[in-house]
Amino acid sequence: MSETRHAEIAGAGFAGLASAIALKQRGWSVRVHESSPELRAFGAGIYIWDNGLHVLDSLDAYQQVLNGAFAAPAYETRTNGVRLSYQRINQPGYRRLLTMTRQHLYEAMLDSARRHGIEIVTRSEVVAADPEGRLKVADGRWFEADLVIGADGVKSKVRDSLDIPLERQRYHDGLTRVLAPRGPLKGGDWDNVIDFWHKGEDGRTLRILYTPCSEDTLYMAMMAGLDDHEAAAIPVNPAPWVEAFPGLRPALESLGDRGRYDLYEKTVLKEWAIGKVAVVGDSAHAMPPTLAQGAGCAMMNALGLAVAMEESDTVEEGLALWQQRERPLTDHTQGRAAELAASRELAHGMSWSDTDMRAAGHLPTGTSAAFSA
Numbered sequence: 194m195s196e197t198r199h200a201e202i203a204g205a206g207f208a209g210l211a212s213a214i215a216l217k218q219r220g221w222s223v224r225v226h227e228s229s230p231e232l233r234a235f236g237a238g239i240y241i242w243d244n245g246l247h248v249l250d251s252l253d254a255y256q257q258v259l260n261g262a263f264a265a266p267a268y269e270t271r272t273n274g275v276r277l278s279y280q281r282i283n284q285p286g287y288r289r290l291l292t293m294t295r296q297h298l299y300e301a302m303l304d305s306a307r308r309h310g311i312e313i314v315t316r317s318e319v320v321a322a323d324p325e326g327r328l329k330v331a332d333g334r335w336f337e338a339d340l341v342i343g344a345d346g347v348k349s350k351v352r353d354s355l356d357i358p359l360e361r362q363r364y365h366d367g368l369t370r371v372l373a374p375r376g377p378l379k380g381g382d383w384d385n386v387i388d389f390w391h392k393g394e395d396g397r398t399l400r401i402l403y404t405p406c407s408e409d410t411l412y413m414a415m416m417a418g419l420d421d422h423e424a425a426a427i428p429v430n431p432a433p434w435v436e437a438f439p440g441l442r443p444a445l446e447s448l449g450d451r452g453r454y455d456l457y458e459k460t461v462l463k464e465w466a467i468g469k470v471a472v473v474g475d476s477a478h479a480m481p482p483t484l485a486q487g488a489g490c491a492m493m494n495a496l497g498l499a500v501a502m503e504e505s506d507t508v509e510e511g512l513a514l515w516q517q518r519e520r521p522l523t524d525h526t527q528g529r530a531a532e533l534a535a536s537r538e539l540a541h542g543m544s545w546s547d548t549d550m551r552a553a554g555h556l557p558t559g560t561s562a563a564f565s566a
């Protein structure tokens with residue numbers, strides 16, 4: 194096709210920005226609608242494995258991500274004070290996993306979007322899409338496109354307007370995510386990612402995924418069951434956490450009113466596309482964060498979508514190719530993440546099996562094996 198094709202995208206999150214950049218790089222014009230008044234990520238950290246780093250490289254955002262992200266030398270699991278697994282990372286011959294604040298990742302992607310001249314409209318809430326290739330915003334206007342993308346997150350209005358069968362599952366566990374100053378928690382083992390578990394004699398299970406995400410900033414993902422009102426409370430009540438993890442006291446007592454609790458959730462959409470509309474990211478396949486691959490898969494699928502469009506004569510053919518090529522890995526990853534969430538099996542140590550690491554070790558469509566920064 195010679196004339197410029199146009200995409201309207203709902204959501205300027207990781208999936209929406211990745212879709213926009215990847216399409217723009219392939220000659221499309223794109224407009225992104227974001228319902229929030231500001232373009233920013235909320236205050237938490239994020240893990241990006243090798244697959245996501247490859248995508249960021251292809252989106253021209255990797256170097257900025259690298260500058261200010263954290264490369265821990267090891268990933269360990271300690272349950273009731275006993276080290277159960279220890280794996281080197283970010284060293285020659287080992288897996289790559291960068292940790293960073295969400296805002297750091299978001300800014301790198303946003304800056305790339307701006308360099309590519311992408312139009313992002315804030316305070317533009319999308320309320321529906323139609324398979325003919327139209328997107329509707331809250332003030333009643335319709336925008337026409339060759340391709341419409343619903344990248345509007347787990348509560349997607351685009352998805353819900355399309356009448357595609359959806360299975361939704363919520364889990365018993367959730368995570369409070371917070372950023373804190375690292376303070377004295379620096380150097381030696383404190384530079385590792387440490388998955389701390391506490392299994393009390395009273396049956397209580399708590400977990401803190403301790404994550405340095407820059408020289409000065411610590412990210413803690415604090416798992417508690419929804420019915421553990423004391424530990425799942427926001428603002429964080431430090432008492433039960435300090436009792437379970439006394440070594441983290443300095444960070445736990447510095448939290449103030451920060452933190453946000455989200456339950457683990459999984460959504461499975463029967464089809465990721467209908468007509469000229471694609472559903473990308475959490476709107477299509479939210480998953481429990483046990484493998485830290487939600488954003489990784491979202492970005493892989495966004496890039497894979499643009500590549501499939503480039504390889505196909507029509508949007509419909511491209512969408513079919515996209516689903517056929519990208520969906521099996523996401524389904525596998527989502528399924529395994531859900532098993533780990535239901536079983537709390539990570540308390541026995543992180544498995545580095547090919548099954549669990551399939552997405553992390555995957556070379557995404559549209560990326561180059563030559564990249565190894």
Ligand SMILES: Cc1cc2nc3c(=O)[nH]c(=O)nc-3n(C[C@H](O)[C@H](O)[C@H](O)COP(=O)(O)OP(=O)(O)OC[C@H]3O[C@@H](n4cnc5c(N)ncnc54)[C@H](O)[C@@H]3O)c2cc1C
Nearest residue numbers: 204206207208228240319345346474475482485487488489
């Ligand atoms: C506790 C937890 C920890 C996680 N940790 C990791 C991790 O370490 N690594 C990882 O890879 N993944 C992780 N994830 C998953 C990751 O956060 C998501 O998969 C990722 O954010 C999905 O990106 P998205 O762009 O699809 O959705 P979102 O990030 O939700 O972005 C959606 C965007 O759309 C906007 N929007 C919403 N509705 C509308 C509308 N109607 N109109 C216009 N705009 C709209 C929103 O404001 C937002 O900007 C975690 C998830 C959870 C819950």
